[in-house]
Amino acid sequence: xxxxxxxxxxxxxxxxxxxxxxxAFLRRLDIxxxxxxxxxxxxxxxxxxxxxxxxxxxxxxxxxxxFVAFGGAHLGVAGHDVLMETGSNDVYxxxxxxxGKCRLxxxxxxxxxxxxxxxxxxxxxxxxxxxxxxxHFAAKGIQAETIKLSGAMELAPMLGLAxxxxxxxxxxxxxxxxxxxELEKIADISSxxxxxxxxxxxxxxxxxxxxxxxxxxxxxxx
Amino acid sequence: MSFNxxxxxxxxxxxxxxxxxxxxxxxxxxxxxxxTAAGFSLTIxxxxxxxxxxxxxxxxxxxxxxxxxxxxxxxxxTPQVMRLAxxxxxxxxxxxxxxxxxxxxxxxxxxxxxxRQFLQLGAEIFGDTPAKALPAVLxxxxxxFARWGLPVxxxxxxxxWLRGELKRLDAxxxxxxxxxxxxSALPAAVKTLAKQLAGHTDxxxxxxxxxxxxxxxxxxxxNLNLPGLTFTTDWLELDxxxxxxxxxxxxxxxxxSGEIGRGGVYQTATNNxxxxxxxxxxxxxxxxxxxxxx
Numbered sequence: 001x002x003x004x005x006x007x008x009x010x011x012x013x014x015x016x017x018x019x020x021x022x023x024a025f026l027r028r029l030d031i032x033x034x035x036x037x038x039x040x041x042x043x044x045x046x047x048x049x050x051x052x053x054x055x056x057x058x059x060x061x062x063x064x065x066x067f068v069a070f071g072g073a074h075l076g077v078a079g080h081d082v083l084m085e086t087g088s089n090d091v092y093x094x095x096x097x098x099x100g101k102c103r104l105x106x107x108x109x110x111x112x113x114x115x116x117x118x119x120x121x122x123x124x125x126x127x128x129x130x131x132x133x134x135x136h137f138a139a140k141g142i143q144a145e146t147i148k149l150s151g152a153m154e155l156a157p158m159l160g161l162a163x164x165x166x167x168x169x170x171x172x173x174x175x176x177x178x179x180x181x182e183l184e185k186i187a188d189i190s191s192x193x194x195x196x197x198x199x200x201x202x203x204x205x206x207x208x209x210x211x212x213x214x215x216x217x218x219x220x221x222x
Numbered sequence: 223m224s225f226n227x228x229x230x231x232x233x234x235x236x237x238x239x240x241x242x243x244x245x246x247x248x249x250x251x252x253x254x255x256x257x258t259a260a261g262f263s264l265t266i267x268x269x270x271x272x273x274x275x276x277x278x279x280x281x282x283x284x285x286x287x288x289x290x291x292x293x294x295x296x297x298x299x300t301p302q303v304m305r306l307a308x309x310x311x312x313x314x315x316x317x318x319x320x321x322x323x324x325x326x327x328x329x330x331x332x333x334x335x336x337x338r339q340f341l342q343l344g345a346e347i348f349g350d351t352p353a354k355a356l357p358a359v360l361x362x363x364x365x366x367f368a369r370w371g372l373p374v375x376x377x378x379x380x381x382x383w384l385r386g387e388l389k390r391l392d393a394x395x396x397x398x399x400x401x402x403x404x405x406s407a408l409p410a411a412v413k414t415l416a417k418q419l420a421g422h423t424d425x426x427x428x429x430x431x432x433x434x435x436x437x438x439x440x441x442x443x444x445n446l447n448l449p450g451l452t453f454t455t456d457w458l459e460l461d462x463x464x465x466x467x468x469x470x471x472x473x474x475x476x477x478x479s480g481e482i483g484r485g486g487v488y489q490t491a492t493n494n495x496x497x498x499x500x501x502x503x504x505x506x507x508x509x510x511x512x513x514x515x516x
Contacts, residue, residue, distance in 0.1 A: 069333060069334060071479035088332075088333060088334070089401070089461060091402070092404075093402050094403045095406070096406035195403070197480075198474050198478070198479055200403070201375060201377045201454060201474045202375045202454075202476040208423075
């Protein structure tokens with residue numbers, strides 16, 4: 001683990017979707033990142049804050065979990081979807097931040113009708129979540145063959161890659177716009193504060209204080 | 223994309239050469255010297271055992287061309303030492319103190335530790351009370367890490383007790399969420415228990431719910447003066463512990479990702495004997511060891 005200052009903590013944040021909501025947390029905790037942080041054009045990936053013991057890094061959502069699992073970052077903010085998919089024993093998720101709320105769902109073509117839910121022992125699914133998808137279907141005795149995509153899953157059924165997708169759904173507007181229909185909810189999703197296991201065990205003083213402050217800020221917002 | 227697979231080793235396996243090989247040898251010797259100096263006797267179990275004597279799903283399976291029986295390459299030496307204590311050394315005088323150092327092989331690595339071959343070092347004490355055996359085990363750990371020049375955090379837990387509590391609360395399914403410290407996913411009764419235990423983060427405050435023997439044992443540990451070991455406690459920890467009955471521990475260093483060893487108090491399945499011990503995996507530590515002297 002590399003710290004920019006001895007004892008400094010690194011918090012990994014996901015680019016994109018939930019940053020607007022998470023910015024409210026930073027304000028509530030009086031964490032003020034350096035000015036570049038909110039500049040979408042910046043090439044910087046690592047940011048100082050007004051708190052000498054805390055740095056921020058901005059990475060892709062799945063990479064937050066990886067950085068925290070390996071201890072490159074001590075804390076992070078990751079969706080339940082990412083945690084289910086990566087499933088590391090070295091990542092703790094002590095605080096539900098109640099932001100980035102949506103659901104992970106199975107969807108299929110709207111024109112295929114309600115009877116399309118599989119009754120065979122095999123199904124093909126396009127998804128960013130192959131592990132979660134296989135586990136979900138395995139629990140029903142169905143073998144899921146997954147096609148891993150990084151985005152634009154909604155194209156897969158229409159273009160013949162796979163009849164089904166597993167993806168995050170919030171309003172359902174994207175599904176509708178692509179002639180898809182939500183068939184089954186797999187899990188409710190929200191973002192969690194995650195902590196590296198080794199850091200949780202060995203750096204109780206500073207780190208546990210920060211976790212407690214996030215917990216208070218969450219309770220205050222609820 | 224193709225490459226010459228003859229020149230490349232299987233995933234998770236590597237050659238150790240030069241300075242790193244020397245360091246591995248010196249550190250292994252330092253461990254064995256510390257253990258034998260503390261009265262632990264060296265045992266060398268074999269690489270292969272019959273498949274039915276190991277229930278580890280992460281072990282390499284092979285077929286014995288001689289007997290045609292399925293066999294496993296050992297993935298953990300502790301069960302072998304437990305087998306020895308219950309069979310060949312059943313009538314040896316107690317307490318029986320054994321140590322070992324050998325390579326183990328796993329069928330799959332993890333994201334954090336993709337390596338599949340490890341040097342496992344460890345020691346076990348059979349037939350002594352936990353009040354004596356656990357302090358002896360921790361004392362040896364302190365001596366070993368002192369020789370290696372690596373200070374460590376020893377995080378104490380009590381998974382056997384915690385599982386009992388979950389059973390009492392009819393909340394055994396909460397174990398998965400507890401392993402992730404996902405407090406929001408816990409049922410109300412376990413949440414209450416978690417809140418009660420969360421404040422006890424070191425041996426200066428021992429939960430009053432523990433039985434007298436455990437409290438006494440933890441007080442003994444607190445008063446051990448073991449340089450290089452920092453004791454913390456996490457009474458909500460049970461990840462990876464299955465057969466242990468008494469207090470257990472996991473070993474960490476803030477600079478090293480992932481745990482570096484673990485151990486604890488248990489009772490042997492075959493003859494219900496008190497036992498305590500630990501295992502440390504040396505390879506991930508090598509870059510962090512000081513100029514270790516044997």
